[in-house]
Every structure is written in structure tokens, then in C-alpha cells.
Amino acid sequence: MKPKLNSAVSVVRVNEKILEFFKSNTRQQVRIKVDSDLILKIVCDLDGDKDIREIAEKYNVSEAELVGLFSFLAQKGILNAVDPAIDFKEYEKFRRVINFLGDFSTSHEHLVKMWNDLQSACVLIVGLGAVGSWVACNLSQSGIEKFILMDPDAVEKSNLHRQFGYTETDIGVKKIDVLEKRLKEYNPNVCVKKSYDFLDGEALSRFDGDHIDLIINCADKPTVDMTSTWIGEYAMKRQIPHIVGGGYNLHLSLVGQTIIPGQTACVKCFEKTLEEENKIDRSRVKKLAVKNRKVGSFGPMCSLIASMIGMEAIKILSKCCRPANINRRGEFDIYSMDVSYKEYNKRLDCDWCGVNGLYSDAKYPRE
Amino acid sequence: MDKTLTIKIKDSVDLFLYDDIYLTAYFMNTRVRKSFRVDGNFISLIGFIDGYATIGEICDKMRIDHNVEEKETLNIIETLLKKNIATPVTRQQDKLSLDEIFKYSRQINYFSEFLGSEYAGITAQKKLKDSNVIIFGCGAVGGNIAVQLAMAGVEKFTLYDYDVVENSDVSRHLFFKTKHLGKRKIDSLREELLRINKNICVITYSERMVPDSNVEKIIRKASFVVNTMDEPYIGYTASKISRICVLNDIPHFIAGGFDAHLASTGELIVPYKTPCVECYTDYFKEILKNWKPKDHPVKRRYLEIGGLSSMALFASSFAAIEIIKYIAGLAGDSYEYKTRGELLFGSLELTYLTVEKNPNCVICGGRKNET
Known part of the structure; x- marks a missing residue:
């Protein structure tokens, strides 16, 4: 795995203690507390060319710590979840849609599933x-x-x-x-x-x-x-x-x-x-x-x-x-x-979906 | 009363009858209800108002079918006109041909409801037809805006773009067609505009905007300018184009481009009346002074930016509404156009920035538009 920062994410150092990830596709923000600039440096170096071992060596941190950091960032849709793009049917044509959905993905597999479901x-x-x-x-x-x-x-x-x-x-x-x-x-x-x-x-x-x-x-x-x-x-x-x-x-x-x-x-x-x-x-009114x-x-x-x-x-x-x-x-x-x-709220007395309604057992997703 | 006039019930009015004696007119535009007592003659008369019969013919029918005297019929008609429930139908063709009036009839109706009379609606439609719109940047938002304005009846376009249609444009461009892959966007878009209306006249410029591009010549011919060009970047093109537009008093719309393009509504700029691009730049300089994104590590980042046809369609529809409101004169001189807003995909909430015209703006400061 070669971690790569999601291309639509901007990284902003709000102050010494807070780092912000801004997802420009969907305008969502994720903020984390940091105690040094180390994470900022690592994140801003996630070009997708280095694997975890190389990053660990370069920044003198343990691989286990990095795995923890990257899994958190992936969960939040901050890391690129597309690679390898070949897992997506018609990636080239629909890369913009797939990358948009990337803002919501928690992993590569999740993004592949979202795309498959949609397509x-x-x-x-x-x-x-x-x-x-x-x-x-x-x-x-x-x-x-x-x-x-x-x-x-x-x-x-x-x-x-x-x-x-x-x-x-x-x-x-x-x-x-x-x-x-x-x-x-x-x-x-x-x-x-x-x-x-x-x-x-x-x-x-x-x-x-x-x-x-x-x-x-x-x-x-x-x-x-x-x-x-x-x-x-x-x-x-x-x-x-x-x-x-x-x-x-x-x-x-x-x-x-x-x-x-x-x-x-x-x-x-x-x-x-x-x-x-x-x-x-x-009973009293009619439309002309x-x-x-x-x-x-x-x-x-x-x-x-x-x-x-x-x-x-x-x-x-x-x-x-x-x-x-x-x-x-x-x-x-x-x-x-x-x-x-x-x-408008769901009604208990609804003729369709209410307690005694015709379709009171309606469920989604279907079983 | 002129008995040769044709009248119709206003299209925006719903009529309800309560207990067979109270008529309630519900005005959709304003949500106002007016109720009054009516008799059987009144109800019969409404059945004869079909948008084709003249007042004289209605009087005849009322006399023959219901034995109602002309004076009584005229009284009722006067009440309907006075209460704004009925309105005269225009048959004038001095602005548009019958064929055009028919083609755009629903839109003319829509315009008429705001402008008062049907003739005013036709006049508004004519203003669209006579306008001359330049589109800088024929991508997702710019291309869509061109298509939507053409559908609404704009017939003169100038298209400025150097790019070619590529596969991934499908998810953003309304005018995309697989068979146009590799073709210049301006040519593909021109074809689409001509398909929408064969009377449309299109001038194209296959150019890239660079510091010494002389676009002032082209801009001065336009009555409205749309800029969505994001190369070299939207800030640069917007500033250059807006500057020329302000100096020449040409209204313009800035949309699309940069990072925020997916959710941003863009903004209509009326020189000396609304904030201009320079006012926006000053505003953002101030509010974003502590917001400095780090350089992004991914080299070919532009290949991985998201896009969604529905987001592009939202932005272009928003722009088209504002542009048509302005060109067709639907909103009136005192109307305040919105400053830039943002639609959130997740919540579908729309929020606006409060940007004001900067009195010290180096471009538009120090002068007020006299309207």
C-alpha cells in the first residue's frame, strides 16, 4: 500500500494544535488535534509513491503508528481510495464521479462497492x-x-x-x-x-x-x-x-x-x-x-x-x-x-406505513 | 369596455367554489386568497372564458344560454378584471412571430405572471432573443449555461474555449456526445445550440486566455458576459474579464472554475451596483487570511478531482435563472441579486456569503449606477 492524499482534500494548519482537512467536493471538514508538525509533514508528503516502510524511515516513526494514522485518514475519506483504478468499471470515463464518491469512502473496497451499486x-x-x-x-x-x-x-x-x-x-x-x-x-x-x-x-x-x-x-x-x-x-x-x-x-x-x-x-x-x-x-369545496x-x-x-x-x-x-x-x-x-x-413526520396512524397500515411491514433494504 | 377584447382567467389563479356560493381565488404567485359571494350566472360565465372568446361573444352566449342581460355579464367581467382574476389576451405580433409566441408560450406565460400583462411577457421574451451572450469557458458550467440560455430563447452566442471533448466530460457536460470525443468543445457545443434552435448565430474563438489576450474587442460587442474559464485559473480570468466589463458597463456572471466549483452558485455582477470581482477578491483576502492550504503532494492532481453532472446542473441552472431574470427584466431595478452562495451536496442546504460592494474598490469604487 502506497498511501496518497485524496486529490480533492486541502490540508490547512489552523494553529499549532489543530490540523484541518477540507474535502472540496463535498465541503466537509475534518479537524484533528496534533502535538507537533510531524503529522502535517507526513500528510503533505503522501504523494502515492512511497510505501509505509519508506515513510517510516524518512520520518523516523514506527510502521505501526503510521498504520494507525493512515487507517484513521482512510476512514474519513482523506486518503485516495481509488488506486488501483482498474478495479472500477469504466474508470476513465467516470473518474470524476468515482473521485467525488471518494469523499464518502472509508476504504478502497467501500468505494468500489459504491460505484458498483450505482452503476x-x-x-x-x-x-x-x-x-x-x-x-x-x-x-x-x-x-x-x-x-x-x-x-x-x-x-x-x-x-x-x-x-x-x-x-x-x-x-x-x-x-x-x-x-x-x-x-x-x-x-x-x-x-x-x-x-x-x-x-x-x-x-x-x-x-x-x-x-x-x-x-x-x-x-x-x-x-x-x-x-x-x-x-x-x-x-x-x-x-x-x-x-x-x-x-x-x-x-x-x-x-x-x-x-x-x-x-x-x-x-x-x-x-x-x-x-x-x-x-x-x-365535501364542501370544488375546484372550478x-x-x-x-x-x-x-x-x-x-x-x-x-x-x-x-x-x-x-x-x-x-x-x-x-x-x-x-x-x-x-x-x-x-x-x-x-x-x-x-x-413532515412519519405517522403512527398512517394508512400505509403506520402501526396498522397496509404496508406496516415495509422494510428497506429488502430482505 | 372594449367588447372585441379576448380575455382569459389568469393562469396562476386557482378557483374554488365553497358551498356553491363562495368563490375563492387562490393566487399562486403571492399565495393570496380572495373570497366573495357569487351566483349561478357568475359560475356559468367562468365556463365561457376560454382564452379565445371575445367579451362580445361571451355576452351573446350568456344571453342565449342563460338569459342574462349584457349589462349584467359586463358587470361580472369587470369584477373579474378588477380583482385580477381575469386578464386580456394579447394578439399583437409586433415583437415575435406567432410561431415564436407558440414555441415559448409557457415561458411567456411564466414571465407574464410577474410582469403583469401577456404583452409584457412577450416583450421579455424578445429581450432574450435580442441579447448577445459571450461564454468564456465552455466546460461543465459554461457549456450548460449556453444550452439552457439557448433553450430559453437566446439566439446570439460567442463561444471562447480551446479545449477538446474528452471521455470524462460525460459526467459534467450536458452537451457531451461520445461521437464528439477529440472534437473542440466550441464546435461540439455549437452543434448542440444549432440543434436546439437553427436560427441561433454562433461565433467561436478557439483560444487560450493569456496575459496579452485582447478580449476587450469581443466583450464590447456583447450585451451579457459569462465567465467560467478556469485556465490559467478562475481568479485570473474573472478579474481580467470583470475589469473590462465594469469599465464598459456590461453585466456579467462569474461561475465555475477553481476548487469550489462543485458547490458554488457563482454570482451576477451588475457594474457599479453589485460587488464586482475585485470586491469579491478583497472580501476573500480578508476572510481567508488565516486559511492557507499547504501545497498538495499529488502531482497530477487535476486528474483526480471529483465531478457530478447534478452539481454542474445545479450551478448552471442557478446561473441561468439569474441571467434570464436580468436580461428579460423580470426582477425590476431595485432587486438585489444574490452574492455568492454554496449548495451542500449532503444536506441540500443553500447558504450565502454576505459580500458588499467595496466603496474603495479600485475597479468599481467611487461611482454609483444611476437607475
């Missing part, structure tokens, strides 16, 4: 519109190769300003077919299972035989509430993590929640709490239909939400860290340019 995952994306098209591309750019895509629509001219991957020459062509081609342009290994069906309560059962690691709901027809319910229930039944993509209320845009069956608040928990908050008596309504929408807003979904997906699939949007959802406001989150 071999299968993701179902329902709805390839303003959010789904960006998310699909994003994930194939991060190395994911297996997709199940579901969308009945063909590309329309008025989609082009906000939905990625479609252009004027694609108008009238099914979105899935256009996007499949685009995903393969990022990575020829991508393979897509396609479903041109409308989402309804039954449509997802056709995937019963498929291994799925994550479902992302970017479908808003007939309504976001209904698609969330169908997808949420299917995912609870099969114990699959899922992300509610979010829709938007004009400049305030919704960042949907991430759900881990059995661990976090589920779609029904959110629904129940929201209903209580809004105190809507559905407005004809030819086209609510405004804005491409960069959609892609910003999609980028956050992409990050949550990476966390779930690689298991590098816990997703952030569990038990909460957010809103991004283009005036304040800020995201604010509101928390």
Missing part, C-alpha cells in the same frame, strides 16, 4: 417532461446504465424551452424514443426498457418482474397527487425507495420528498398532514375548471429541481450518505433564490 442500478422514471427529461440524462451522465422509462407523450414544440434532449426535428416523435437515443449518446452501454402507457393504478404492475432500485415520479397527469399515490403505493408494496419529483407553483417551485419505505414518512403520511394543515373539507389553461413554466427552474433529485438519487443508489429530503419537502423561490424546507 448496476436500475431506475424507473415515470414522466419525461420538464423534470424527468433532465433527471434521466443526469443519471446516465453519472454512470447508471439501466433505465425503465414510462411516458405516453410525443414531443411538442411548446415543450422545447424546458424539457431537455428534445429539439425541433423530434416534434411528433415519442419522448421515450428520443431520450433513449440521447442517453446512449452519453453512454453506449445504457439500456432502456420502454413503456408508452399512461400511468394509472394498474400500469406499474407490468414491472413486477423487474428488479428496480429507485423510482422517480416526474408525472403530473392526471394530477401530481394521483401519480404520487399510485407510484407511492406500488413502491411501498415492493419496498423500493422513491422520490416525488415535484411540480411547481410558478416562481415557488416544489422540491419533492425522498421516501425510504419503512424508514421515512411515506406519501400517505405527507398527504394526511397536509390535509390537516389545510383543513380542507372536500378553467378552459385552455396553460400554467407558465420555466426551464432553468425545472432543471434546478431536477439537479437536486439527481443528487438524492446518487445518495440512494451508491449509499454514500443519507438522502437529505426525507421527512421534508422544499420550495425554491426564484426571487429570494433560496430553498426553504418544511418537515
Whole structure:
């Protein structure tokens, strides 16, 4: 073993007693107490060319002490966990993703596993519109190769300003077919299972035989509430993590929640709490239909939400860290340019995941 | 009232009926609710407002189907307009063609909601079309910004970069295609922009920025400048470009580059109004004076830096929102643009630095922008 400092780590001597390791990919800091500059000197010499014996001789310390130091640094993701790079499938192409994940690794084997889990995952994306098209591309750019895509629509001219991957020459062509081609342009290994069906309560059962690691709901027809319910229930039944993509209320845009069956608040928990908050008596109120309504929408807003979904997906699939949007959802406001989150807790009285719920035994990871 | 006007219910308004007699209009933009008592005629009339019928036609339908007099119908319409629930539809084509209005209809709608009228939304779209944007550095963030601005309707671009597309760019560049490996980024990006909109006009410079590069000539032709060029390093290019932009009063956006590029939002700079790059430099000099990273031991370190398409997409989306807000005039003159922020991958929390315009700045100090 030739220890090497992680390339994305900056070493800073805060004062005589404190040494800081700053991981620039993820902006995490690790600080340690030191009683001399010896550790600093050793760390700043970890160029990956010397083995432990050589380092021990050069700095006149025992190999055992060095082993202790290096195992601590490795645990914290401060040492390079990539070498030998040959252990990673397609290292050259995806070296940036692998090195990013390196910030979270505790050892070379751990990093290899994170990458394998990510690359071999299968993701179902329902709805390839303003959010789904960006998310699909994003994930194939991060190395994911297996997709199940579901969308009945063909590309329309008025989609082009906000939905990625479609252009004027694609108008009238099914979105899935256009996007499949685009995903393969990022990575020829991508393979897509396609479903041109409308989402309804039954449509997802056709995937019963498929291994799925994550479902992302970017479908808003007939309504976001209904698609969330169908997808949420299917995912609870099969114990699959899922992300509610979010829709938007004009400049305030919704960042949907991430759900881990059995661990976090589920779609029904959110629904129940929201209903209580809004105190809507559905028997007394009806929504008036407005004809030819086209609510405004804005491409960069959609892609910003999609980028956050992409990050949550990476966390779930690689298991590098816990997703952030569990038990909460957010809103991004283009005036304040800020995201604010509101928390929703898992409910004991939930019809799905509560004590007496239909899916009270949902567990993740599956057994 | 002009009876030839076409009206529609504002797209941002949800209408609810309580107990069949109370109408509640919910304004999504402002989260305001307005409730008032209505009768059956009122409800019927809402059914006739479809964004195509003129006020005169609506009056006729109300008379024929519901036996309601014109005066009563006009009264209701006036109430809807006064309460900002309904709005006139614009059919003017002096700014954009019908085809363009259709293509960008959802975005024009989005703009209109902030600017008041549909015509103002079309005017905002036209401002995007007429803008001339230079992108220095066509990598992850710069390339993405170009793609996103093109999708939004910008039609004039100048691209400045000398680099070629390599395999690992897949995980950062939206415009990446395996078949473009080895091709110059400016050419690959140009192809992507033309695919998005064949009317786009692209000028390219395959150049590396060096101390004697004369970029002022190019910058002066632009209405907006984006810098994401990290060679020789972002601090150098940003300082050089911002200096020229400030002197020529050209708004610019600085993003990407250096160590922090993965999480940084970048910042919009409006000369003499927001802090300029020099103000930022002074700010960082002060707050980072005790933060001095040691030299990194790994020689080919740049080959092992992380990157993630979703992080690049966040940064570019953020930039595109700010740039479009500025160019299309969505925010108004008194709006204060954000100073640099940072998104944390782990927590998805966004935090901002408080950087102020330095009154003694050697570049932008001593003058205020009169707006």
C-alpha cells in the first residue's frame, strides 16, 4: 500500500494544535488535534509513491503508528481510495464521479462497492417532461446504465424551452424514443426498457418482474397527487425507495420528498398532514375548471429541481450518505433564490406505513 | 369596455367554489386568497372564458344560454378584471412571430405572471432573443449555461474555449456526445445550440486566455458576459474579464472554475451596483487570511478531482435563472441579486456569503449606477 492524499482534500494548519482537512467536493471538514508538525509533514508528503516502510524511515516513526494514522485518514475519506483504478468499471470515463464518491469512502473496497451499486442500478422514471427529461440524462451522465422509462407523450414544440434532449426535428416523435437515443449518446452501454402507457393504478404492475432500485415520479397527469399515490403505493408494496419529483407553483417551485419505505414518512403520511394543515373539507369545496389553461413554466427552474433529485438519487443508489429530503419537502423561490424546507413526520396512524397500515411491514433494504 | 377584447382567467389563479356560493381565488404567485359571494350566472360565465372568446361573444352566449342581460355579464367581467382574476389576451405580433409566441408560450406565460400583462411577457421574451451572450469557458458550467440560455430563447452566442471533448466530460457536460470525443468543445457545443434552435448565430474563438489576450474587442460587442474559464485559473480570468466589463458597463456572471466549483452558485455582477470581482477578491483576502492550504503532494492532481453532472446542473441552472431574470427584466431595478452562495451536496442546504460592494474598490469604487 502506497498511501496518497485524496486529490480533492486541502490540508490547512489552523494553529499549532489543530490540523484541518477540507474535502472540496463535498465541503466537509475534518479537524484533528496534533502535538507537533510531524503529522502535517507526513500528510503533505503522501504523494502515492512511497510505501509505509519508506515513510517510516524518512520520518523516523514506527510502521505501526503510521498504520494507525493512515487507517484513521482512510476512514474519513482523506486518503485516495481509488488506486488501483482498474478495479472500477469504466474508470476513465467516470473518474470524476468515482473521485467525488471518494469523499464518502472509508476504504478502497467501500468505494468500489459504491460505484458498483450505482452503476448496476436500475431506475424507473415515470414522466419525461420538464423534470424527468433532465433527471434521466443526469443519471446516465453519472454512470447508471439501466433505465425503465414510462411516458405516453410525443414531443411538442411548446415543450422545447424546458424539457431537455428534445429539439425541433423530434416534434411528433415519442419522448421515450428520443431520450433513449440521447442517453446512449452519453453512454453506449445504457439500456432502456420502454413503456408508452399512461400511468394509472394498474400500469406499474407490468414491472413486477423487474428488479428496480429507485423510482422517480416526474408525472403530473392526471394530477401530481394521483401519480404520487399510485407510484407511492406500488413502491411501498415492493419496498423500493422513491422520490416525488415535484411540480411547481410558478416562481415557488416544489422540491419533492425522498421516501425510504419503512424508514421515512411515506406519501400517505405527507398527504394526511397536509390535509390537516389545510383543513380542507372536500365535501364542501370544488375546484372550478378553467378552459385552455396553460400554467407558465420555466426551464432553468425545472432543471434546478431536477439537479437536486439527481443528487438524492446518487445518495440512494451508491449509499454514500443519507438522502437529505426525507421527512421534508422544499420550495425554491426564484426571487429570494433560496430553498426553504418544511418537515413532515412519519405517522403512527398512517394508512400505509403506520402501526396498522397496509404496508406496516415495509422494510428497506429488502430482505 | 372594449367588447372585441379576448380575455382569459389568469393562469396562476386557482378557483374554488365553497358551498356553491363562495368563490375563492387562490393566487399562486403571492399565495393570496380572495373570497366573495357569487351566483349561478357568475359560475356559468367562468365556463365561457376560454382564452379565445371575445367579451362580445361571451355576452351573446350568456344571453342565449342563460338569459342574462349584457349589462349584467359586463358587470361580472369587470369584477373579474378588477380583482385580477381575469386578464386580456394579447394578439399583437409586433415583437415575435406567432410561431415564436407558440414555441415559448409557457415561458411567456411564466414571465407574464410577474410582469403583469401577456404583452409584457412577450416583450421579455424578445429581450432574450435580442441579447448577445459571450461564454468564456465552455466546460461543465459554461457549456450548460449556453444550452439552457439557448433553450430559453437566446439566439446570439460567442463561444471562447480551446479545449477538446474528452471521455470524462460525460459526467459534467450536458452537451457531451461520445461521437464528439477529440472534437473542440466550441464546435461540439455549437452543434448542440444549432440543434436546439437553427436560427441561433454562433461565433467561436478557439483560444487560450493569456496575459496579452485582447478580449476587450469581443466583450464590447456583447450585451451579457459569462465567465467560467478556469485556465490559467478562475481568479485570473474573472478579474481580467470583470475589469473590462465594469469599465464598459456590461453585466456579467462569474461561475465555475477553481476548487469550489462543485458547490458554488457563482454570482451576477451588475457594474457599479453589485460587488464586482475585485470586491469579491478583497472580501476573500480578508476572510481567508488565516486559511492557507499547504501545497498538495499529488502531482497530477487535476486528474483526480471529483465531478457530478447534478452539481454542474445545479450551478448552471442557478446561473441561468439569474441571467434570464436580468436580461428579460423580470426582477425590476431595485432587486438585489444574490452574492455568492454554496449548495451542500449532503444536506441540500443553500447558504450565502454576505459580500458588499467595496466603496474603495479600485475597479468599481467611487461611482454609483444611476437607475
